[in-house]
Amino acid sequence: MYRKTRISVDTIQDLLIDLSFNCPYLGTKFIVFCKNEEHEMTHPFEFTTRKELKEFLLLNSSNCSECGAPLDVNNIRVNFYKKQEMLKAL
Numbered sequence: 011m012y013r014k015t016r017i018s019v020d021t022i023q024d025l026l027i028d029l030s031f032n033c034p035y036l037g038t039k040f041i042v043f044c045k046n047e048e049h050e051m052t053h054p055f056e057f058t059t060r061k062e063l064k065e066f067l068l069l070n071s072s073n074c075s076e077c078g079a080p081l082d083v084n085n086i087r088v089n090f091y092k093k094q095e096m097l098k099a100l
């Protein structure tokens with residue numbers, strides 16, 4: 011499940027850092043999809059840090075490493091997730 015937002019990535023990053031600091035069980039993921047014309051063929055790429063995402067985009071010139079379609083850099087999703095391994099340790 012996800013929601014679209016117009017909040018800038020920088021603002022979200024700040025929010026995530028604050029939240030992650032307050033809640034050690036909260037993880038973040040950055041997801042970018044390619045814009046393959048066949049909708050079922052879009053490839054998702056997942057990163058745990060914004061730095062990894064940036065490096066991937068630079069390395070591949072913002073193109074999909076699977077099919078070569080441009081990556082949808084204007085629609086990067088940020089996911090929050092509970093770190094299950096941390097919860098199990100309790």
Ligand SMILES: [Zn+2]
Pocket residue numbers: 044045046051052053074075076077078079
């Ligand atoms: Zn692709």
